[in-house]
Amino acid sequence: MASAGAIEQDSRDPGxxxxxxxxxxxxxxxxxVGAYIPPSVVTNADLTVRFDTSDEWIRTRTxxxxxxxxxxxxxxxxxxxxxxxxxxKAAGVRTVDAVVxxxxxxxxxxxxTAPMVAERLGMSGTPAYDVNAVCSGFVxxxxxxxxxxxxxxxxxxxxxxxxxxxxxxxxxxxxxxTIFGDGAGAVVLRSGGPDEPGAVxxxxxxxxxxxxxxxxxxxxxxxxxxxxxxxGADDARSSAYDDxxxxxxxxxxxxxxxxxxxxxxxxxxxxxxxTADDVDLFVGHQANxxxxxxxxxxxxxxxxxxxxxxxxxxxxxxxxxxxxxxxxVSSGQLREGDKVLLTAFGGGATWxxxxxxxxxxxxxxxxxTSF
Numbered sequence: 317m318a319s320a321g322a323i324e325q326d327s328r329d330p331g332x333x334x335x336x337x338x339x340x341x342x343x344x345x346x347x348x349v350g351a352y353i354p355p356s357v358v359t360n361a362d363l364t365v366r367f368d369t370s371d372e373w374i375r376t377r378t379x380x381x382x383x384x385x386x387x388x389x390x391x392x393x394x395x396x397x398x399x400x401x402x403x404x405k406a407a408g409v410r411t412v413d414a415v416v417x418x419x420x421x422x423x424x425x426x427x428x429t430a431p432m433v434a435e436r437l438g439m440s441g442t443p444a445y446d447v448n449a450v451c452s453g454f455v456x457x458x459x460x461x462x463x464x465x466x467x468x469x470x471x472x473x474x475x476x477x478x479x480x481x482x483x484x485x486x487x488x489x490x491x492x493x494t495i496f497g498d499g500a501g502a503v504v505l506r507s508g509g510p511d512e513p514g515a516v517x518x519x520x521x522x523x524x525x526x527x528x529x530x531x532x533x534x535x536x537x538x539x540x541x542x543x544x545x546x547x548g549a550d551d552a553r554s555s556a557y558d559d560x561x562x563x564x565x566x567x568x569x570x571x572x573x574x575x576x577x578x579x580x581x582x583x584x585x586x587x588x589x590x591t592a593d594d595v596d597l598f599v600g601h602q603a604n605x606x607x608x609x610x611x612x613x614x615x616x617x618x619x620x621x622x623x624x625x626x627x628x629x630x631x632x633x634x635x636x637x638x639x640x641x642x643x644x645v646s647s648g649q650l651r652e653g654d655k656v657l658l659t660a661f662g663g664g665a666t667w668x669x670x671x672x673x674x675x676x677x678x679x680x681x682x683x684x685t686s687f
Contacts, residue, residue: 501638
């Protein structure tokens with residue numbers, strides 16, 4: 317079995333990396349889960365008023381029925397704090413040795429958001445930092461957390477996936493507004509044994525920067541800084557602000573997501589010593605139902621072992637997988653000892669998968685218990 321210890325290149329696939337083998341005496345063990353979604357809801361019916369669309373069109377292409385969105389003045393740190401507090405409560409702890417926040421929508425470009433979240437949770441002085449792998453962020457965060465624990469840097473850790481992705485969307489772009497929602501999910505991981513319920517067994521991570529333009533916010537960074545936009549330094553003056561919105565090449569993303577999530581899942585299963593038949597619950601990034609069905613079909617995992625909550629929350633980016641886990645706990649879909657496969661594809665392009673066994677957990681105590 318492997319985890320995120322020393323990283324070595326996988327010679328079988330130069331586009332991915334495999335974690336080195338960890339000490340069998342020290343494994344990352346999941347011991348608590350929390351979730352929070354903002355109260356404001358946008359239904360498909362609401363969107364039919366704004367766009368030339370229909371509930372049937374949205375459901376057919378995405379499977380989404382509604383999405384939760386942040387109100388003006390609510391930031392990613394607010395969502396992350398609520399989910400993090402819920403996960404700490406579920407784990408029965410008040411503090412941890414480190415806080416990792418997976419997000420693409422930080423409160424500010426500088427500084428990172430994780431230190432602010434840690435301070436609000438009563439952990440001023442605790443190491444805290446952000447991870448940005450877009451929709452793969454939570455899986456990358458899991459690998460980071462497992463590595464910190466395996467290396468002895470932390471005995472326990474709070475990992476949060478949180479995004480306010482609707483703040484990046486052009487309000488006139490039907491194709492993105494119908495897909496994305498906001499939210500946060502969190503887990504607590506502790507040091508433990510590799511054979512106990514909750515143990516993280518294996519990872520697969522990969523990226524391809526040649527696909528960066530598939531999922532992108534073109535302006536606002538060092539390549540096209542905000543001051544250039546404000547002063548019209550860009551040659552295409554009229555489009556300067558349009559380029560500050562999120563953009564996505566939907567069809568290409570679908571194709572690459574299915575391919576990479578399927579391949580990454582197979583690699584993670586192999587490293588864990590599992591087959592697809594061993595998987596009790598498949599928890600893929602909740603981008604849309606068609607991607608989930610396609611990947612599960614390629615792997616040979618039946619529909620009754622696929623977690624789906626994208627219909628209730630939309631695509632919540634880095635919050636997607638932990639929110640799906642919280643949903644599965646609340647609905648009774650996850651039980652102690654279940655073998656769980658996580659997989660995601662996101663901007664970068666990035667992708668990753670994780671195999672773990674599920675611990676005994678209580679339903680999330682913060683935010684909705686039914687999504």
